Amino acid sequence: MPMQAAVSAPGRSPAGPAARAEGLSKIYGAGETRVVALDSVSVEFARGRFTAIMGPSGSGKSTLMHCMAGLDTVSAGSARIGERELSGLTDRQLTRLRRDSVGFVFQSFHLLPTLTALENITLPLALAGRRPDERWLETVVATVGLSARLRHRPAQLSGGQQQRVAVARALVSRPEIVFADEPTGNLDSRSGSEILGFLRESVRELGHTVVMVTHDPVAAARADRVVFLADGRITDELHAPAPEDVLERMRRFDAGARTG
Amino acid sequence: MLRTALRNVFAHTARLLMTVLAVMLGVAFVSGTLVFGDSVGQALRGASAENLRDVAVSVQAEPRPVSDEAADEGRTTALTGKLVDEIRSVPGVRAVHPGVKGTATLAAEDGRPLNADNSWQNLATNYTPDSPHGERDSRFPLVSGRGPSAAGEMALDRRTAEEAGYHIGDTVRFATDGPALTKKLVGTVETDDPRVTAGGTLALFDTATAQRLFLAPDRFDEVTVASAPGTDEERLTHRVRALLPDDGITVTSGTRLADEQAEQIVKSTAWLTRLLLVFAGIALFVGVFLIANTFTMLIAQRSRETALLRAVGAARRQVVRAVLAEAGILGLIASAAGFALGLGIAAVLRPLLDVGGAGLPDGPLVISPSTVAWSLAVGVGVTVLAAWLPSRKAAKIAPVEALGSVDQAPPRRGMVLRNSVGGLLAVPGVLIMLYVSTLDDGAETNLMIAMCGAVLTMTGLIVLAPLLSRPLITLAGALTTRLFGVSGKLARENALRNPRRTAATASALMIGLTLITGMTVAGNSVRTALEREAVSGLTADYQVSNAGYDGIEPALGRKVAEVPGVADATPVATAPLTARGADTTVTGADPRQLGHVTALHFSAGSLDALGPGKIALSDELARRTGLSTGDTFRGTLGFDDDRRELTVVGVYRQTHAVEDAVATTADVLPHAEGGKFDSLLVKAAPGTDPSTLERDIRTALGNSPLLRVQNKEQLTKAESGEIDTMLNMMYGLLGMAVVIAVLGVVNTLAMSVFERTREVGLLRAIGLDDKGVRRMVRLESVVISLFGAVLGIGTGTFLAWACGSLAGASLSTYETVLPWGRLGLFLLLGLAIGVLAAIWPARRAARLNVLRAVNSQ
Incomplete structure (x- = not known):
């Protein structure tokens, strides 16, 4: 692990999980149209670990991620990043929290077409008015293998390259936790595998914490731990899984859903 | 396809709001003017018929x-x-x-x-x-x-x-x-x-x-x-x-007389209607940019939909027709609303003009069928015409694009053609204006040349605006980036992203500001020249003249001279003079006295040499006639064909006080109109209280309300006062064009924000707060507005400078005087427009739900 030795890892408060939900509920609508997206979910995301959240469509996996990341409000319960409780924060405080403590990777890349790759990567720092730490920036850029394409605009990059820019952007501010929402959903299998490799590496070698929502068992199998969600509840979890194990669990869900 | 067009109009009501408003304002201006013209004409005819009833x-x-x-x-x-x-x-x-x-x-x-x-x-x-x-x-x-x-x-x-x-x-x-x-x-x-x-x-x-x-x-x-x-x-x-x-x-x-008067009245009000229509036309022209922008954006947003229509069998022509039909429906709705608004304008215009002392008779609003038809035709016509170019773009969408990805950046179409056309218009335009700046009078042909040059220059610059936008906006962006960091940088990038759209938005503003600046610079220069000229060569403190153009009795001059505190009262007469084919006027005064109340600079001879049969000429007249000191010529004095020998005894620099020639009172007065003096030039004795003196002079004049006693300040004002009134009227009329341009900025920003919902969502997700988003949109707006303002102010100043030469002969002291204060104010106006136009789009952008925005298509 030479890289970890060379560059300080992000963890600012080593004690406790990077993020935690307790009795987290999210309810949309009321009366007839009431939908319970999350039903009193409690879960911890350990520091320096790569966690995958899996579940069928409508299971609430994306909602859980959005609530944990401060993108959506919580109906009941608590969501914390580090020791910080998210419910009760104002929009500005949430924005600041996302800027300083959270990294995002989206399914459809979400890069600003007017900025170069490098400018896109350093955007969170620019928003915070901070100067990038050159060594850390080089490390991140090297990790995702973009050194040669920093001056390109998104339109001149392939899908895989664009998503690598997005990963680098998520890592550049050394967030406490990185949320990835179906990061391989729009990529061919080779590019997808590459991205998963970078996420894996950022956890193992740079000491980041990554939470990834996916419905791809192969992708989930690259995580340290897989949390299964169905109907807004956590139903199961696996540690250091093999793809077959994940697939097997998913099949069981489907069967359960059909009989139940 | 008509149904598709209708659906589209109603589906995008909010997005079309600004377009509707722009067409509505333009049409309201047109219909308001027409109704106003008809109503006033009718009321005046009614009044004159009433007057002649018996x-x-x-x-x-x-x-x-x-x-x-x-x-x-x-x-x-x-x-x-x-x-x-x-x-x-x-x-x-x-x-x-x-x-x-x-x-x-x-x-x-x-x-x-x-x-x-x-x-x-x-x-x-x-x-x-x-x-x-x-x-x-x-x-x-x-x-x-x-x-x-x-x-x-x-x-x-x-x-x-x-x-x-x-x-x-x-x-x-x-x-x-x-x-x-x-x-x-x-x-x-x-x-x-x-x-x-x-x-x-x-x-x-x-x-x-x-x-x-x-x-x-x-x-x-x-x-x-x-x-x-x-x-x-x-x-x-x-x-x-x-x-x-x-x-x-x-x-x-009596009937004939009433008819004749009515005809006279119609003629006398027609100019006002025509003037107002010119400005309504300018406002509508500005609106064209807004409409074209809207449809370009709508078509870009709908390209998948259009491609799908093409894929399932719609012909190109049908796509074009659908867009034009949509424009037509929009134009019709907006025109109808505009017509209603126009009635309001017409109703308000009369009392408004009356405040200015126009004295228009009261009467009901007259709505003629032709007014209705014109208003609707103009509104629909302008909208459809403005949508025509964008509709061609819609037709070019290939069916296969229906299957393409959403995020494809619009291909950067080459602007070589556009820039070449722009160059071909702007370069000759500028050259013509440079040629105009070397002319020396405002003859009809020169005016036409200047008009052509100005139109070419402006059109060329509008076509070139996308090209110009890059350097100018980069420059402005450097400032916003330095001042506002990443928000400023993003604003610059967004403004540069679609040069055509930015240019069209800025051009709308540019047109109004070019005209406003041009008139301000020209007006200011004329006023300065008039003010300078009004008292040039005059050392007297007061000028006494007859407001009724009946002249001043010789006896009055003697009376004023006796007023205590008056050091000198010089009666001045003028009479027509023909010298070697040049028709001009000659001033008649006592040579010794004239030296006390005017400052004449003789290049040859002197005032003292004047006497019976002697005359001094201005350098201007000497040049025109080729006469010089010592020459004798047969000239005609007065209205009769009384030719007589006159000897030139001096040449002086022309001034306003004593224009072309000067001779003795005895030679000139008998030939003056009515045998009376034109004016009295009064010099006060040192240390006299001006207000007492003025009152005493009035008393000596028998307190006649027709006789004016004006000091230098009043003389200056009398010459230049109308300029301000005219400028203010122009500002009011061009205000409508500026308002429409502002709507254009609002429109562009609102649609840009809509197009970039995902980006805004992303920025919010990774840490730009609502204030930052608002600032980003506001700065983009300011950058675009300032671009338009700078272009307009620059063009207006250039055109006014070039046309300044046309004032040449009639206003010899004319030179371009830049009203820096006003120009600065216009720049501030551009800034304010930017800030103002961004209020609503910025708020919308800042209030976007982060999650929904990130996940929007």
Whole structure:
């Protein structure tokens, strides 16, 4: 692990999980149209670990991620990043929290077409008015293998390259936790595998914490731990899984859903 | 496809709002103007018909001098009292009003002259009872008191009396040509003579007094004949004509007269309507940019939809037609709303103009079918025309694009063609304007050349605006980035992202500001020149002149000279002069005195050399005629063909005070109009209190309201005052174009924000707070607006500078004077427009739900 030795890892408060939900509920609508997206979910995301959240469509996996990341409000319960409780924060405080403590990777890349790759990567720092730490920036850029394409605009990059820019952007501010929402959903299998490799590496070698929502068992199998969600509840979890194990669990869900 | 078009209009109501507003404002301007023009025309015709209601026959006599020798001894006509009596006894005549016409300018109760600068509007006539034994004149219904019937009495119209503060029994001071007169006010009357309602005054005297003041005893200027019921007007006219000598008397039937007046009135209001329509056209032209932008954006957003339509079998033509139909529907809705708004404008315009003293008669709004048709046609036409180019783009969308990805950045189409066209327009335009700047007069052809050059330059710059946007916006962006960090940088990138859209938005603003700046620079330069010229060469402290152009009696000059505190009062006369084929005027004054009140710089000879038969010329006239000191030429002085020998004894630099030539009073005065002086130039003795002196001079002049005593400041103002009024009017009229341009900025921003919802969502997700988003949108708006403002101010200044040469000959001291304060204000206006236009789009962007925005398509 030479890289970890060379560059300080992000963890600012080593004690406790990077993020935690307790009795987290999210309810949309009321009366007839009431939908319970999350039903009193409690879960911890350990520091320096790569966690995958899996579940069928409508299971609430994306909602859980959005609530944990401060993108959506919580109906009941608590969501914390580090020791910080998210419910009760104002929009500005949430924005600041996302800027300083959270990294995002989206399914459809979400890069600003007017900025170069490098400018896109350093955007969170620019928003915070901070100067990038050159060594850390080089490390991140090297990790995702973009050194040669920093001056390109998104339109001149392939899908895989664009998503690598997005990963680098998520890592550049050394967030406490990185949320990835179906990061391989729009990529061919080779590019997808590459991205998963970078996420894996950022956890193992740079000491980041990554939470990834996916419905791809192969992708989930690259995580340290897989949390299964169905109907807004956590139903199961696996540690250091093999793809077959994940697939097997998913099949069981489907069967359960059909009989139940 | 019509259904698709309709659906599209209603599906995008919010996004089309600005477009609708722009078309609506433009159409409102057009329809408001047309309705206003029709209404005023109708009201004026009504007023004049009302005025002539009782006139069956009108007899007008041409005035002529009493004797052939002296023009100033008074005038007379062929219409005698005896002829009037004969007219009265013609069968079918119910009443006759023999009239005497003149002007009388009043002093208000506090001594200030009423409307002295438009003394032609200050009517004076005789009050003649309808029948020889009656007391009332039905043409002037009494409001209070009675009609004047003795030499010492007069009546006024009610408005004038109120304005002047006179009551029945007061002594009214007035002047008909020079000295002030007084009479007792015995009554007030009502009148709807358009000249009076438009700000003039009306004074009535008994017939004998009026004849003494304005004509000759027992003579009349006109007779109006009222007919008995059942009399044929044409027949009566014929009978009256048969009675009268042909020479110098015209007889017209009342109907003919009313028609002629109506025609006159229509002509006199037509210019106003036309002027307003020009500005409405400018506003609509600005609107074109907004509409074109909207449709371009809509079509880009809908390209997948369009591709799908094409894939399932819609022909190109059908796609184009659908877009045009959508534009047509939009235009129709907006025009209808605009028409309604226009009625409001028309209703408000009349009282608004009346505040400025236009004196337009009241009346109902006249909505003619042609106004409705024009308004709708213009609105629909402009909208469809503006949507035409974008519709071609829609037709070019290939069916396969329906399957393409959403996020494809629009391909950067080459702008080589556009830039070449722009260059081909702008370069000749600028060259023409540079050529115009070397011209030296405002001849018709030069004006046409300048007009062409200006239009070419502006059109060229509009076409080139995308090209210009890059360097200018990069420059502005460098500033915003430095000041506002990443928000500023993103704003710059967003403004640069689609140069065509940015350029179209900025161009709309540029047009208004080019015109505003051009007029301001030209107006300011003209005013500066006029102010400089008004007092150039004048060392006198006061100028006394006659507002009624009747000149100043020689005796008055002597009176003013005797006023304590007056060091010198030099009477100055002018007369026509023809020297070697050049028609000009010569100033006549006492050479020794003239040196005290003017500063003449002689390049040859001197003022002292003037004497009988001697003349000094300005350098300008000397150049034109080729005469120089010592030359003798045969010149014509005055209106008669009296040629005489004149010897040039000096050449001086031309000034406003003494223009082309100067000779002695003795040589010039006999040839001056009416044998009177033009003005008195008064020099105050050192240490005299100006206000006391001014009052004393007025007293010496008999406090005549017609005689003006103006100090240098007032002279300057009198020359340049109109410029400000005109500029303010232009600002008001061009304001509409600017408002539409602002709507354009709002529109572009709102649609950009809509297109970039995902990006805004991302920025919010990774840490830009709502304030930052708002700032980003606001800065983009400011950058675009400033681009338009800088382009407009620059172009306007350039055009005004180039056209400055056209003032050359008529205003020799003209030079371009940049009103820096105003120009700075316009730049600030651009900034303010940017901030203002961003309010709504920025708020929308900042309020976007982060999650929904990130996940939107």
